[in-house]
Amino acid sequence: MNRNKTRVIELKNRPCVLSSASAVGTNEATGPLGNYFDIKYSDDGIGEQTWEKAESRLLKDALMCAIEKSSVTIDELDMIFAGDLLNQCTSGSYAVRNMNIAFGGLFGACSTMAYSLALSALLVDGGYCNYIAAATSSHFCSAEKQFRYPLEYGCQRSPSSQRTVTGAGAFIIGNNKKPDIAVSKVLFGKVVDLGVTDTANMGAAMAPAAAESISEFLSSTNTLPEDYDLILTGDLGMVGSSLMRDIIKEQTDTDISPVHNDCGLMIYDMDAKGINSGGSGCGCSACVTASYIMSKMKTGDIKKVLFAATGALMSPTLSLQGESIPGICHIVEFIKCGG
């Protein structure tokens, strides 16, 4: 294999975003992006008996809403890619179990939205599928239960910790002769682990992976940060974002801060109690991109976006065994084509 060959994949046939939708819980709906979400719940139980079922319901709601907004019927969908944070990726598989459509359950921690989008775009670009849905979700309560403590357990959080977003986002990717928003390039990230063991500092665990993927993307495509309207990282939070910008600046002498933003910093009011370093979870980048970013691209306010979703591939078991947290960052480039 030629080592100098660029790993950035250019999608010549321009698979496009036919529609996108988001479903969120209370804290997200009352946050700064509240107006942009499609489905908002005033109760984090989402009308279900358990947190796990509630998360699955969120994902299904986002998915069905995205299908409804597109001109595609559910029978025309060739495939669904979905992922979440829960063991065995149950939110996705339970959400689609009655849909009778080919399914790929993905795990990339909080990077899953870009991961599923990239795979969908590739299959459409290659002509293997006409329409694919990509969806991811997370739920504060189910994540706390699996990764941390019971909800009612009284404990304090460190300032570097992040709050898992209760939300889901879904995209319908398809081929369209006259695309409005297209997926033009993708880059699958490498696993990077620089020895961060603090599970309350996921941003720091993910920052090196994000810095590496973004730097590789920029250098492979011969572009500068100014060429983009927005470089959007997944959920690095406050600590991770500043680390990531620092690393890129130190290593490549490139300052991405003028065009950089982070979904984890956008979804909540950062001064609110319990938010600390920002939002996180698969649902964070999913519902921010599926709602706010897509609507800004539709109106033409932003025309070129690097969506770099970051994931901390953390396992509670391995963390207890003293292992560090590997990070990953997948990148999808969105461009506005139509007028």
Next chain:
Amino acid sequence: MFERYSVNKYSEKVKKATPPSVTVKNCIAAFLIGGLLCVFSEMLFTLISGYADEINARTYVSMILVVITAALTGLGIYDKLAYVAGAGLSVPISGFANSVCSPAIEYATEGHILGTAEKMFSIAGAVIVYGCSLASLYGMIYYFFIMGQ
């Protein structure tokens, strides 16, 4: 050219970039709220002492604190208080009661036996195991070296 940091160099960088816990504020909150809880307990003790001997009165105080904590945990109030109070509520017996009640509630969805009952001690188990072990050890030392004299 992009070069990956060494683990050591990066850990120094992370240390610098990560804001420290607000120790002073947390300590003051813990001192004040924990202190108030102690005052409340002493008041209860004085009240109950009129009706029971000292050992029983102290046991009743602990039981009352456990019941109050369990109720506040069930109502979803305790975790909000503890977020502010920190060690002020987690070190006294209220912290122990909360650590038993909260998983019991959380895992009720997985059934009464394999959910509530089995997971009930998932946090408190460590305290029970090491608390009992140390108490036994102390008992043995006391029995052989102090009582035996």
